[in-house]
Amino acid sequence: MRNNFEEAMYFRHACKLFDTTTPMKNEDLTFILEAGRLSPSSFGMEQWQFFVIRDKAMREAIQAVAWNQPQITTASELIAIGYKKNVRSTDGYIKSKFDKFHYPDALLEMYSQWVDPRSDEVLESWSAHQVYIACANMMTAAASIGIDSCPMEGFDRNAVEKIMGIDTDTYGIVLLVPFGYRVNEQPPLHRSELSELVTYL
Numbered sequence: 311m312r313n314n315f316e317e318a319m320y321f322r323h324a325c326k327l328f329d330t331t332t333p334m335k336n337e338d339l340t341f342i343l344e345a346g347r348l349s350p351s352s353f354g355m356e357q358w359q360f361f362v363i364r365d366k367a368m369r370e371a372i373q374a375v376a377w378n379q380p381q382i383t384t385a386s387e388l389i390a391i392g393y394k395k396n397v398r399s400t401d402g403y404i405k406s407k408f409d410k411f412h413y414p415d416a417l418l419e420m421y422s423q424w425v426d427p428r429s430d431e432v433l434e435s436w437s438a439h440q441v442y443i444a445c446a447n448m449m450t451a452a453a454s455i456g457i458d459s460c461p462m463e464g465f466d467r468n469a470v471e472k473i474m475g476i477d478t479d480t481y482g483i484v485l486l487v488p489f490g491y492r493v494n495e496q497p498p499l500h501r502s503e504l505s506e507l508v509t510y511l
């Protein structure tokens with residue numbers, strides 16, 4: 311198991327160009343989406359929505375506002391992970407989570423004390439952070455079955471949200487994640503040594 315995980319970590323790289331001739335199997339897409347679904351989120355509120363963008367014209371329009379990066383249109387699947395904006399305890403979505411999972415009242419109390427007084431800006435940022443955890447798991451899951459990916463923040467967020475036609479009162483998009491098969495060889499991996507990155511206190 312450890313070897314498989316390590317292999318996946320070394321296989322994954324930020325793939326810049328995907329093979330347009332090799333489609334991904336639906337079951338592989340589901341496997342990747344499952345990794346997102348099973349990811350941890352603060353208070354278990356799953357403040358995310360996975361938008362699978364298959365429309366060709368939509369992809370082309372997104373590429374034009376994403377530094378023209380070819381990953382957007384060459385990937386077999388493109389997933390925009392939306393984060394939930396309204397996360398106060400009074401929000402219908404949040405209430406439904408507490409109801410659905412029968413979380414104890416004490417947790418709801420803690421949630422409302424911790425979350426509700428914060429500003430919209432702070433809460434949006436908090437919610438958006440969750441998306442990165444799902445993204446990381448999805449990319450490693452993909453790598454474990456030989457599928458490439460690229461985490462992408464290089465796009466005009468407002469323009470992408472408009473092109474997608476999503477309800478921006480409800481969702482924001484901070485990450486686009488294309489998946490598919492590499493065309494080019496993987497470049498060398500550049501990482502600092504653990505000795506530089508770890509501080510034991």
Ligand SMILES: Cc1cc2nc3c(=O)[nH]c(=O)nc-3n(C[C@H](O)[C@H](O)[C@H](O)COP(=O)(O)O)c2cc1C
Nearest residue numbers: 322323324325326379460461462463464465499500
């Ligand atoms: C949050 C985030 C945003 C990124 N945005 C882009 C992007 O828009 N385009 C791109 O080609 N790579 C993007 N990258 C990829 C990084 O440049 C890449 O992960 C880093 O250089 C390390 O290379 P590696 O992933 O191949 O090991 C992003 C990575 C992260 C984590």
